[in-house]
Amino acid sequence: MPLERAQRALRIVSTIGEYLIDQLGARGVRHVFGIPGDYVLGFYDQLSKSRRLRLINTCDEQAAGFAADAYARVRGLGAVCVTYCVGGLKVANATAEAFAEKSPVVVISGAPGIKEREKNPLLHHKVKDFDTQKKVFEQLTCASTVLDDPQLAFQEIDRVLAAAERHKQPVYIELPRDMVFAHGVAHHQPRPVRASSDPPALRAALADASQMINAARRPVILADVELHRFALQPQLLKLARQTGLPVATTVLGKSVIGEDHSFYVGVYEGALGRDDVRRFIETSDCLIMLGAFLTDINLGIYTARLDPARSISANSEKISVGYRSYHDVSLEDFLAGLLKTRLRRRALGPIPHPPPPGAFRPRRRDAPITIKRLFQRLNDFIDSNTMVVADVGEALFAATDLYIRHPTEFLGPAYYASMGFAVPAGIGAQLAAPRKRPLVLVGDGAFQMTGMELATAARYGLNPVVIVLNNFGYGTERQIKDGPYNDLSLWNYSRVPEVLGAGRGFLVKTESELQSALAEAARFTRGFCLLEVQLDPADRSPALQRLAHRLSLRLSAASA
Ligand SMILES: Cc1ncc(C[n+]2csc(CCOP(=O)(O)OP(=O)(O)O)c2C)c(N)n1
Numbered sequence: 321m322p323l324e325r326a327q328r329a330l331r332i333v334s335t336i337g338e339y340l341i342d343q344l345g346a347r348g349v350r351h352v353f354g355i356p357g358d359y360v361l362g363f364y365d366q367l368s369k370s371r372r373l374r375l376i377n378t379c380d381e382q383a384a385g386f387a388a389d390a391y392a393r394v395r396g397l398g399a400v401c402v403t404y405c406v407g408g409l410k411v412a413n414a415t416a417e418a419f420a421e422k423s424p425v426v427v428i429s430g431a432p433g434i435k436e437r438e439k440n441p442l443l444h445h446k447v448k449d450f451d452t453q454k455k456v457f458e459q460l461t462c463a464s465t466v467l468d469d470p471q472l473a474f475q476e477i478d479r480v481l482a483a484a485e486r487h488k489q490p491v492y493i494e495l496p497r498d499m500v501f502a503h504g505v506a507h508h509q510p511r512p513v514r515a516s517s518d519p520p521a522l523r524a525a526l527a528d529a530s531q532m533i534n535a536a537r538r539p540v541i542l543a544d545v546e547l548h549r550f551a552l553q554p555q556l557l558k559l560a561r562q563t564g565l566p567v568a569t570t571v572l573g574k575s576v577i578g579e580d581h582s583f584y585v586g587v588y589e590g591a592l593g594r595d596d597v598r599r600f601i602e603t604s605d606c607l608i609m610l611g612a613f614l615t616d617i618n619l620g621i622y623t624a625r626l627d628p629a630r631s632i633s634a635n636s637e638k639i640s641v642g643y644r645s646y647h648d649v650s651l652e653d654f655l656a657g658l659l660k661t662r663l664r665r666r667a668l669g670p671i672p673h674p675p676p677p678g679a680f681r682p683r684r685r686d687a688p689i690t691i692k693r694l695f696q697r698l699n700d701f702i703d704s705n706t707m708v709v710a711d712v713g714e715a716l717f718a719a720t721d722l723y724i725r726h727p728t729e730f731l732g733p734a735y736y737a738s739m740g741f742a743v744p745a746g747i748g749a750q751l752a753a754p755r756k757r758p759l760v761l762v763g764d765g766a767f768q769m770t771g772m773e774l775a776t777a778a779r780y781g782l783n784p785v786v787i788v789l790n791n792f793g794y795g796t797e798r799q800i801k802d803g804p805y806n807d808l809s810l811w812n813y814s815r816v817p818e819v820l821g822a823g824r825g826f827l828v829k830t831e832s833e834l835q836s837a838l839a840e841a842a843r844f845t846r847g848f849c850l851l852e853v854q855l856d857p858a859d860r861s862p863a864l865q866r867l868a869h870r871l872s873l874r875l876s877a878a879s880a
């Protein structure tokens with residue numbers, strides 16, 4: 321649009337802080353999560369005056385990191401802004417999760433001014449050296465910078481943000497407080513970076529891949545997390561429709577495709593998942609892994625039996641067909657190429673499609689609720705406006721059996737597995753997709769870490785439905801090795817709304833209490849709803865039983 325282009329050209333962005341705000345906005349960021357401190361107050365002031373970006377104050381910085389991660393998973397890029405070290409180092413764990421699970425979060429940290437650093441004074445919040453925090457984040461991000469030179473600052477911002485978009489991983493930008501209002505290079509024009517594939521390598525990869533697929537008797541696609549991150553779900557759907565190939569997902573990739581599609585097989589996770597899915601995948605003579613990373617959880621703690629000779633693997637780091645690898649070929653180009661390649665169309669044979677959930681009917685009024693029945697009931701509660709956000713533990717394992725009909729509606733830290741993700745992630749996810757209502761599934765242990773961020777949800781008018789799975793302790797750990805260290809102090813979770821002066825709380829012990837609480841939660845949309853679901857501490861989902869059994873075998877092997 322000519323007017324828009326002219327307006328863009330006229331926009332006067334002169335200081336480093338303004339340029340950073342402008343470039344985040346240009347990439348679709350509308351919210352920045354964090355807590356201020358004196359080293360970042362100048363930038364916070366700029367942020368609060370920005371018309372495009374809104375500041376979201378969380379109670380704790382780690383939660384800001386989780387919220388920004390979820391925001392990035394839903395919207396393509398997220399941002400967290402904190403003060404030097406006391407704030408920054410609290411974001412480190414959330415950044416590590418974003419790195420491991422490929423989520424592009426921009427970590428912005430204030431820092432002592434460059435002039436203040438002369439003669440190495442003992443300024444507050446400093447750890448060892450002025451660059452200690454930067455060194456930590458170099459290990460947790462795919463690109464980092466300290467904006468200490470106004471001549472280079474705009475270019476550095478471009479470079480680092482391009483890396484986040486390219487690798488779908490976090491980046492670190494340190495903004496010394498005397499640089500916020502420093503002027504950068506006048507008339508700087510950001511150049512869009514688009515890494516393109518090496519054409520001969522792409523042609524060779526496609527030729528070998530199509531030959532293998534066409535020669536195979538029963539190829540199957542295994543779709544994973546990078547299809548979410550690179551927004552390639554529509555291409556996956558097209559490929560499946562065009563070729564008639566069945567599609568399975570990993571836990572981390574769950575919901576990359578609506579689970580009611582006729583060609584959807586289920587979640588593959590080695591011996592942890594459904595046995596019919598495992599057999600279907602492991603007996604395929606051509607497994608096409610798209611955007612997949614073979615983590616131990618994706619592989620059911622290495623119980624998966626996948627043969628590389630019969631596999632094609634395409635992810636952002638590497639493309640391989642059988643034992644051959646191709647460099648400089650992007651996942652996007654490979655998938656686009658596959659769609660244009662002549663692949664044999666096949667009739668969809670019998671596949672182990674997950675059974676659609678039947679309507680939930682309470683047994684006896686006072687029948688105690690179990691994990692299995694709770695998740696059966698939650699299947700009914702999920703509709704096209706729901707976004708499921710699961711925390712570590714039973715919440716995540718039981719959730720893999722949920723029947724999610726719509727793509728990109730399931731978020732969970734299914735690899736790095738840091739507890740405390742879900743409540744703050746629900747906040748980030750809802751701000752990223754305001755029409756959706758998060759269904760947050762969280763264990764009592766994880767809730768005790770970050771659950772009080774419900775205050776943040778209330779402050780910004782959000783309305784997640786939070787299910788606290790109260791099994792009175794660290795259930796997952798109990799299954800591996802039990803002791804008093806797995807006990808938790810007992811909270812009245814359902815009364816948290818009274819403390820916060822917001823939301824609604826429900827105590828659920830029986831099937832009929834669950835029915836009425838969920839019905840009320842569906843009606844009450846003005847604020848958050850917290851359902852404390854009390855479970856027998858010995859109750860386990862089938863997935864957790866299998867996982868814990870495997871882990872305890874490995875633990876005893878390691879200590880033998
Ligand atoms: C931040 C963090 N600390 C510790 C762990 C180790 N850990 C894994 S599961 C678990 C227990 C989780 O308890 P809860 O949230 O109550 O869920 P449950 O297992 O009872 O379903 C612990 C402590 C972790 N994954 N993340």
Ligand SMILES: [Mg+2]
Nearest residue numbers: 763764793795
């Ligand atoms: Mg628990």
